[in-house]
Amino acid sequence: MRKLLAALLLCFATSAAAQLSIEVTGAGSQRIPIAIAPFAGEGALGQGISSIVRADLERSGLFRMLEVPALNPPLTEASPVNHAEWRSRLADALVLGSVAARPDGRFEVRFKLFDTVKGADLSGVAYTMSREQARTTAHRIADYVYEKLTGEKGVFSTRIAFVVKRGDRFALQIADADGAGEETALVSFEPIISPAWSPDGRRLAYVSFENKKPVVYVHSLADGKRQVAANFKGSNSAPTWAPDGTRLAVSLSRDGGSQIFLVNADGSGVRRLAQSSGIDTEPVFSPDGGTIYFTSDRGGSPQIYRMPAGGGEAQRVTFEGTYNVSPRISPDGKVLGYIARSGGKFQVATMDLASRQVQILTDSDKDESPSFAPNGRMILLATVNAGRGVLFAVSSDGRIKQRLPYAGGDVREPAWGPFVK
């Protein structure tokens, strides 16, 4: 028996956690201790389900993983659970599951979540999936556990878009929120910037320079169909979707200068929203669609302003410093995320829109393109590390920072996609 246990202990699967670089500061020790046992039979999938669930939850910064050895016979969701025993191992929560091959070549994945403090069975889910859906299923399990234990929706099943420059090529990439499972939507010899997800997550608007000037496209991800949304004389850039998914706000120079316009997603019905003598760009809608935040240098330095989405008088929002750009609004509409320059450093900042309290979230110096997770908990950003563009995610309170693993190329322009039904 002792030999068996020793062998089991050697089987501890910790590689998933070791790849992640997560920095938790401040009161980050308030993490929920959770044990996620290897799912019985998951070896048949070629990739573990439980290791992805573990990595997802750990990356959120809200959970502390307790190691569970692979037992033989393995634990499954049907195993009797000695809550007191798990609690004595300091686990507040426990996930047990199994993977079984079906006669049709698909797999059934079952899991159960237990609250060992309350001694309660928080129920679980069974999924039928193909082998290729293992990652998706694992992310869904992580979302389920996250929501049950924190009370807010998880974002592990969502996707991100970003641009990578490799040699003389630019590629628009789509990946899972953890940076894995990457696919290419567009490859070009010319730059691609400012990807923006449609509210339904099926299309991306972006700026492509393939015609030697910035042109706004709307790109349907499933079939690769592209439609020109704005290709007027001059520059066409900074697309953002209205919450209803039918219109875009863009910055156009067709009338001189860079000014904000509304245009239908098919390129029709262009309409100027505001008039200023300076640069107006980087529009973004408030979640209720009623307000547009944007960057303008009308006051002498680039600052963030807001105006009614139907047009009208603009009010200045940022006052600290001489360079505040790239506004984004949190999904609850309460927080402005943006890039602030101070002392020559460009950093991600947030402003509580009610109190006007400003917080700098990062200690890097070349941050760009912040993007809220759809639950508002994290902000994805691009920064430069050792001369190369990389992606980081920082929690909205600044306590948790993590670098997304990515091996090849210069990465920039991240955009976090919406929740998926």
Next chain:
Amino acid sequence: MRAIWLTVLMAGLAACSGAPTTEQDPASVEDRSAKPVTKDPATTGPIAKVDVTGTRITGQDPAVKTGVLAQRSIFYDLDQYDIKDQYKPLVEAHARYLRDNPGRKMLVQGNTDERGSREYNIGLGQKRSEGVKKMLLLLGAREEQIESVSLGEEKPRAEGHDEQAWSQNRRSDILYQGEY
């Protein structure tokens, strides 16, 4: 430590000797097998790859490749958009060429250094290219001959991260039709 694992192990053994997974209490596991995880395009749908790398243009026009017309770049100081005196003869020559060749068209691309927001830099580069266009128009070129656009910080001429590189990247470039 060993005692704890023994207990866990025994629990596992006990489970194994019991009922198989499929016969557990259905009330405690919400079975969604009737509605399997579908390949939702928004999460996991296959992405159709679009390749536009075939559109690279390398035009040559001998008429505008010699003398002062071969000079195509105007450089700027930090946060400046005005055309410095040293570049005025260059702009004048191109204005003369456009005036004398009303069928010719030109693209003026404004560029910035890498610092700051990419989109805001599109706006700054646009200010530079519109400054060049304005001067060309004042010198007799016609509106329909010139398009002024911005590449922002996206097409640096110098790849470095210091003032020497940045000063090369704060510029406007002139391209004639056939070159873009």
